Amino acid sequence: MEKVDENASLDFKWLKKRDVGKCKELQFYESFILYGVKYMLYDCVYMYKSLRVPYIGKLINMWECPDKTRKVEVHWFLHPEEISKWLGNTITLENEILFAIGEGLGLANINPLEAIVGLCHVVCTSKDNRNPQPSDDQLKEADYIFYRTFNVQSHAISDKMDDKVGGLEIKCIFNREKSEKLSPLLESTSVAKEENQNIFTSNDTQQLLTKSIPYKLKDHAKEPQNKDNPSLLNRNTNFTGTDESQDRPMKKINSGVKCVEPGVSRRFEKMTDMPSMKSMADKVDIRERNKRPAGSEKLYHQPLKKLKSDDKNPPQEKRVELKVAHDSKRFKEISTKKLAVDSKLRNEGKSPADVNNIKASGTYGTNQEPRNSKISAKVPSDDLEGKIFKKTRDEGSFKVPDNKMDINTHVGDSVAVCKGKSKSGTALDIIGNNKEAKVHNAGESKKEASANRLPKVSAILTDKDKENMYREFVVKRKPPRPNAESSGWFMPLPWEERLKNAYNKGTAVLLYNLDPDYSSSEVEDIIWYAFKEMCVAKILQHTPVSRPHYAQALVLLETKQAAERVLTKLDEQCLMLSNGSQIFMPLVGTPCPPISKEKNFKFFGHLAIDKPRLKNQHENEAVSTSHFPQPNTIEYDMAMEWCFLQLKSVKWWDTFYKHQGTELENLEKGLKKQCIKDS
């Protein structure tokens, strides 16, 4: 028996009636048709909410009052944004919603039936036994998923489902049995989809599309916390349009990411696993990426320009080489320069010294001029690899004397020979060789002489020393220091002082690639065992912007020579470290970067107005302590902008380190196969 509504313009029709129950006046129903869509009891619907993401709820009751008004009772699903305060750092999926349970405000509401906007496909992915697991198709079609509940009283999140959840039978919460068919998608939801199509460009045919569309709705919506959303949105367009330096880091990340996962559409890289406020950061990403096809030429020019202006940044070079298929001449030079470096790397193990020097000159800015000129001198010689082989290495090896005091320029030749003849080029060999070569250089052709001598020399050396040199050694607690650090009569200075002194003297070395579990004393032991040098070491503290995979340590050696020796030895050979597990990593050492002398570096973000009028006492005090600003103040808005920047920064560091991590892993795989040598 159907009750037909008089108001035909509303396109409404009640369908199945339910038993009246207690209340005689109200007529309960089980289903109805609104605007051509059939809604059944326990369907999930979108409820109208002006300008914002529509609420999602489950129809648990529907009836008509005696005065012909129609009501529905809706049991709410909660968006992560709505409960971000209690979610904290819990990660929610893109299109996840939470089912409200408990008693009190926010559980369910009675609303006029006309507030229903459309049907919503919500699939329950809870792993509960009683829940029919959704098929992949259903997941694809679903607008939202849920598997957790939020208790509106205790504000707790859980994924356990009791028999009766929020007053409803559990069967109503879980997915319907497969035999029942859900109502077909309504126009309104597809309309929502279409709106979002405008933002996306054409190649969005991927599965993620359906998942992320409702999320896009959220992006549009004004979130309750971010008051100056409109201005932020405006700012976003500014960023993408005119702001190239902004684009550059993003481009880096994007292109870096692209390198790693070329298959996935770039847009969706960062769409997974996002706590609520990050949706803003996402928006920027998406706009960035959308903008990029248009402004891509400009962006590509940027790295090149940077290279022209300062030759310092090898990382830029590498990126340009990898990603940009540009055929400007300048670019070719750069890439061949890089190729030259790489070819050297491939051919012999000596060139880490060179590369180190390039890096050192590139990043630390000391002795820029002479080294830069050397680098640029290499560029014209980049015709054939054979030529590069000799010439650049010679040039490169000229730099070595800067570091090594006791090796003279003959090392260049002997190095060349060493490389030519055998791959073993230990520093010791060369030193020994060098001395012999010097003696014999007088009458004979240098190369032949040292060539002749070398196998013998190395034969002698390698038999005994090779065993010792290449065998593993266990680092134990080192023997007690002979001089208690050369004197026991003065108190050791605080670390900072010592570091400054060491830096000035040139005895400070920065070590990379240490296992994060090491402690400072262990590092000292390692240095003792490997180099027979006493030192003081300190593991650097990890910050959110430092490398997550491995630790760094500062090592203060005793003399400059010791420092240089350590550095060159680390460069030329590989000291492999492990910590008990089978993973070995080569230790990397560089000279210590410049120490910041003053503590008061420029801090951005604190603004002050020069007020001509006198401040009263209270104002002075107020600034020096802390406070939470009210949401209706200017400072709150500005704080939000800083928060936004912070989120972006977190994202780009994350992606950056992820990218680096994968790069490192790929190389590490090569090492993992090896086992410890027993000589």
Added chain:
Amino acid sequence: MEPSVEEKYAEFEQRVKRTIYIDNLSPQVTEEVLKKALNQFGNVKDVEFIPTYFKSCKVNAALVEMESVKQAEDIILEMSDSPLMISGMPRPVRALKAQAEMFDERPKKQQKRIVCYWMDPSHQNFEVANKIKTLVKKHAAEAAFLMEQQELEEQKLHNQQLETLKVNHRKYELIVGAEKEESVKKLATRYGTKLSDY
């Protein structure tokens, strides 16, 4: 009795859980200020600043140990929700859970053997190892570069906000100044409108 290595480490881990990592601090923030700021939420046991040695690293941060794990977690939640400003506006500080690696001196995790060796250059993995070394250096350079870029961003935002602030301030001053002037009052009476809100 000397506590065993595991016990020491367990104790250390507890300490880590109770500690908050706070950064985006202005260089003028002292231990006192931090303590006062966070004492609103609980009892601060200890404040330790993370030293930055190099010119390239511009993060100013501190590790604040609270009395209990709950206090620490509450603070972090609170600060992620609404911005707390210490010693200046409007840049808020950021609070994160502390990690073991952030601490300066940490006890050994367990007794372990450190094994190392000099790799034989004729070993086939020598090149791979060298590649790793160069990669590590490259990464360090990249990180430094990214840090620079980040700083540029911050500077830009700072300047932007300063500009708008100045402009707004001037506007307000103008309005306030105008209200005091006689001419505005006369205008008000002429138009028959009230100057004040009440």
